[in-house]
Amino acid sequence: MDWLNWTLVTLHTCAGFATAGHALLHKRDPRAALGWIAVCLTFPFAGPLLYFLFGINRVRTRARELNQRSRFGLHAGYEPIGNTITPSPGQLPIPSHFKELTRVSGAVTERPLTWGNQIEPLHNGEQTYPAMLEAIEGAQQRLFLSSYIFETNNTGQQFIHALGRATQRDVDVRVIVDGIGEWYSLPRASTLLKDQGLRVARFLPPSLLPPSLHINLRNHRKILVADGCIGFAGGINIGDRHLAERQNNTSRVVDMHFRLTGPIVAEIEQVFLSDWSFVTGEPPAPLSQSIHNVIGANAICRTIVDGPNEDLGKLATILVGAIALARRKISIMTPYFLPFQALIAALQAAALRGVEVIIILPAQSNLPYVHWATRNMLWQLLRWDVQIYYQPPPFAHTKLFLVDEHYVQIGSANLDPRSLRLNFELAIEVYDKSLSQSLTAYMDTIRKRSQAITLEDLDNRPLWIQARDALAWLFSPYL
Numbered sequence: 001m002d003w004l005n006w007t008l009v010t011l012h013t014c015a016g017f018a019t020a021g022h023a024l025l026h027k028r029d030p031r032a033a034l035g036w037i038a039v040c041l042t043f044p045f046a047g048p049l050l051y052f053l054f055g056i057n058r059v060r061t062r063a064r065e066l067n068q069r070s071r072f073g074l075h076a077g078y079e080p081i082g083n084t085i086t087p088s089p090g091q092l093p094i095p096s097h098f099k100e101l102t103r104v105s106g107a108v109t110e111r112p113l114t115w116g117n118q119i120e121p122l123h124n125g126e127q128t129y130p131a132m133l134e135a136i137e138g139a140q141q142r143l144f145l146s147s148y149i150f151e152t153n154n155t156g157q158q159f160i161h162a163l164g165r166a167t168q169r170d171v172d173v174r175v176i177v178d179g180i181g182e183w184y185s186l187p188r189a190s191t192l193l194k195d196q197g198l199r200v201a202r203f204l205p206p207s208l209l210p211p212s213l214h215i216n217l218r219n220h221r222k223i224l225v226a227d228g229c230i231g232f233a234g235g236i237n238i239g240d241r242h243l244a245e246r247q248n249n250t251s252r253v254v255d256m257h258f259r260l261t262g263p264i265v266a267e268i269e270q271v272f273l274s275d276w277s278f279v280t281g282e283p284p285a286p287l288s289q290s291i292h293n294v295i296g297a298n299a300i301c302r303t304i305v306d307g308p309n310e311d312l313g314k315l316a317t318i319l320v321g322a323i324a325l326a327r328r329k330i331s332i333m334t335p336y337f338l339p340f341q342a343l344i345a346a347l348q349a350a351a352l353r354g355v356e357v358i359i360i361l362p363a364q365s366n367l368p369y370v371h372w373a374t375r376n377m378l379w380q381l382l383r384w385d386v387q388i389y390y391q392p393p394p395f396a397h398t399k400l401f402l403v404d405e406h407y408v409q410i411g412s413a414n415l416d417p418r419s420l421r422l423n424f425e426l427a428i429e430v431y432d433k434s435l436s437q438s439l440t441a442y443m444d445t446i447r448k449r450s451q452a453i454t455l456e457d458l459d460n461r462p463l464w465i466q467a468r469d470a471l472a473w474l475f476s477p478y479l
Contacts, residue, residue, distance in 0.1 A: 406433055
């Protein structure tokens, strides 16, 4: 049986070196590369098989394949629309130490800054939904809506019927619902929207025939644009859960959304149309635009689109750049906080420079395992005097990133691997002192009624709690 032994040895050697070579060439973390190389070469057949199943990053590969397979790529580069004219950063009223950030974000996004915008914060569904429905009812030409979760409860029904009435007015209405997010409620929103005669596209819905299980490739963007003039973006989905003032709403969620006017709306609309072309295969039709700066508005904005099909983590790069330029204060509010190591290091360095770094997280999470994993890594920040607070219930889904009362980043992205690596996200960076001061005051109000977390609190957790949190943290790249 020597021939069999030699055959097995030859097969293992070929498979081991092939998979080890793949890890060497494609793994960006040297520790991960070394670990997989050792596994591939040490364990006969099992090592290469494990690497094939778990070591290859199919998320990014699959996203790129889908992007190439579609006749129109997902969120293509920016093309100027209408009469939007953007001066150079040196001509804009931006603090001098942020001029470097404008160059960084401009280079990675390939989108211009626009000035003359107005950004209005909207708290919870009580403020957000009436404003959105008013925009839908007032639309005369076109309505574009994209939502990760579109529930079909009372709130969802209001939107469905309002969109149906717009269609009856001969408004061009298009809706994108995520193929996974739409399953949060039954009947599915796409079914009811189609019953109203609306044009609906499902973003990568799972199917068995033909096999299509893109579970991790999700469109997490929340977009509404009416007539190219009024836009909405932020973290709020469509559903009763965001009616946070209803005390009897057991699943209520605190969140913030934003109403936008000015040239930035054309950029947001273009993001939607790029997604629409990707999902439907329809060529992006030119739109009649007459975008003007809002009189008296001072917000300078730029859209940031990110997803697993990108070679460069645009959002992550800009976040690290903004933290590096901070001089006085960094304020972060996010529902899910599992930052990558470079972001942790940037926050540590900022705190060591004397920058006040404040992070507000929810004390009650809708995903307990994410909460557990987060607690296991907080010591890395608390040790260097980063201030961390737990906001009391109900669950806070708000996403805010503020630097030095001048720079604001809003949108759909959380600070976790899913948003920064897996989801297709939309963020908007804003240079506006008044907006930043208003949101800083809001966060300070929340902080005063929140619980400060200390290293002692983490050290005093029971041993079994520490073990559970550490185990959840091991799986943090996949949460």
